[in-house]
């Protein structure tokens with residue numbers, strides 16, 4: 001069995017995914033048929049691709065806040081630069097809530113490098129001037 | 133009292149106000165922005181989730197990142213602004229009265245005004261139940277501000293009433309912060325917000341979405357201790373013996389937004405059925421030289437559309453100052469745009485006959501969800517525009533962009549009707565007509 005087909009296995013027999021790519025919201029079904037994954041119900045190609053990604057490697061951008069020292073506000077909104085695996089979302093948020101950063105900060109500044117070795121940085125979502 | 137004279141005053145510095153001010157300034161206008169908050173940016177500052185800017189920047193930005201680009205551009209263009217400044221009145225002859233701590237009362241005389249005050253959250257009538265009003269009841273937007281700007285979480289266990297976008301986004305945010313969201317309770321038979329938010333904010337975290345239900349009792353005297361929810365029938369009447377008790381210490385209301393238009397009506401501009409001012413295709417209200425854009429005009433679901441609308445308002449206000457201000461106003465040759473079958477509202481409310489050949493932007497919302505529909509614009513019974521859509525839902529604003537050929541529309545046309553019809557109905561009409 002090749003590497004990719006090992007990964008392309010469903011844990012359940014059947015899974016329904018609601019496509020969010022466009023407002024139509026197609027219900028896409030993935031089924032295990034004789035050891036192969038069959039995807040049906042998508043209205044277009046984009047939906048099929050979305051369903052595959054959701055099935056085999058779901059990813060999300062994490063948005064959160066971090067505490068700021070000397071800032072105009074007590075907290076600053078931040079996000080991961082790129083989407084990260086869905087299962088890491090909670091640990092990333094917990095980690096971010098325990099770190100304090102120092103003002104001034106500019107939008108796009110890297111606040112945490114390579115968080116959890118995911119090869120993704122956490123960046124500032126806005127400017128944070130010093131408290132006056 | 134301090135007095136100022138300027139070309140264009142912009143009221144509110146959210147995405148609408150900033151976008152309009154930037155465009156007006158680029159057109160060579162002397163602009164002043166008035167904002168009651170202590171910083172520029174408006175509501176997007178507290179929307180720390182991503183999903184902004186896909187259309188305009190082709191990037192998936194958070195709210196603060198999106199608005200930072202406009203704040204930076206406004207500062208680069210050196211557009212003057214006053215913060216902590218609340219506009220309290222606009223007169224019919226475009227005098228603005230505002231207050232701030234530093235300067236006290238201000239009187240600003242503007243040649244044109246752009247209204248961009250945004251919207252507020254509905255609360256009245258959301259929970260129509262007698263009895264105590266314990267602590268622990270917030271609107272979803274208030275809670276969003278507490279959590280995302282002030283850094284304070286207002287409870288531990290939540291029930292959210294209404295399935296608007298802010299409520300669903302807060303459900304995920306609170307879950308991420310370790311709170312428990314027991315349920316999102318929606319009186320209608322479908323979600324009011326975007327499907328994207330239903331999937332990524334509720335379904336991703338197994339937060340129950342309870343449709344056809346509402347809160348019928350709030351328990352607790354000092355602080356919320358729980359709610360009773362009941363199922364409702366088609367007329368939203370409570371079904372007996374359907375009560376369920378849910379324990380929680382906080383309730384969030386996410387039952388819709390309404391344009392913020394007290395100032396607008398004081399200035400003499402009339403509102404239409406969506407709560408926003410009546411405007412023509414230049415985004416000008418019925419008061420000469422007073423324009424509106426953003427959520428004050430119509431509640432938008434995409435910030436990109438707000439910025440696009442704001443740009444048009446800024447440009448048209450500049451044209452007004454250059455070409456029409458101080459001159460006798462010509463009588464407007466207006467065609468009324470009427471919302472017909474399954475159209476809740478449409479903006480603009482009027483189109484100038486002389487603009488028919490220009491690119492027109494119509495925005496509308498349907499009243500009820502539907503599949504396989506056709507959007508039509510009709511002059512009496514003649515269809516002058518049509519487009520097929522596979523799916524429509526009230527939470528997704530529909531945009532129609534079109535130009536009309538003058539031969540199609542009769543010179544004495546006074547009304548165009550816009551409708552969202554099932555494709556099947558249109559076929560029937562065709563046979564009859």
Ligand SMILES: Cc1cc2nc3c(=O)[nH]c(=O)nc-3n(C[C@H](O)[C@H](O)[C@H](O)COP(=O)(O)OP(=O)(O)OC[C@H]3O[C@@H](n4cnc5c(N)ncnc54)[C@H](O)[C@@H]3O)c2cc1C
Nearest residue numbers: 144146147148168174175183219249250298426427434435
């Ligand atoms: C919670 C929430 C989530 C959203 N999520 C998304 C999303 O994921 N993606 C997306 O594309 N769009 C999203 N939107 C939509 C979009 O962000 C907004 O519709 C848009 O930013 C509204 O801009 P605005 O300038 O009209 O209003 P606002 O940003 O509300 O600005 C109005 C400004 O006017 C000021 N003001 C009001 N009255 C006065 C007065 N009398 N005097 C002086 N100042 C005054 C206010 O303080 C405020 O700053 C969301 C909206 C909300 C509310």
Ligand code: SF4
Nearest residue numbers: 019022025026043047
């Ligand atoms: S599958 Fe295609 S048509 Fe269906 S919701 Fe997804 S993007 Fe839209």
